[in-house]
Amino acid sequence: MQDSNTTAQTRFAIISLVRLAGTIMVAIGLLSVAQAMDWIPAGVNYAMVIIGFFMAFIAPRLLARRWRSPDMDQD
Numbered sequence: 001m002q003d004s005n006t007t008a009q010t011r012f013a014i015i016s017l018v019r020l021a022g023t024i025m026v027a028i029g030l031l032s033v034a035q036a037m038d039w040i041p042a043g044v045n046y047a048m049v050i051i052g053f054f055m056a057f058i059a060p061r062l063l064a065r066r067w068r069s070p071d072m073d074q075d
Contacts, residue, residue, distance in 0.1 A: 004069075011067050015060045022055025 029048030032040040040048075 011063070015063050018063065019056055019060050022052045022057070022059065025049075025052030026056060027052075 025048050028037070028040075029045050029052055031037050032045035033049065
């Protein structure tokens, strides 16, 4: 079993990577919408932007809420 410090570091890294992946997906989607990348189909670029925004802004909050530590004051 992992100690709480290692668990917290792992969860922070996962949240950071999800946020980074979302930001990269938004950037690629916006480049595709601007037709700077012709190899991505037209419908996929808008989906990438929407999913990327979800990954960058909403998913980290959902993960943090799910992994929230119980309050230490409750006894």
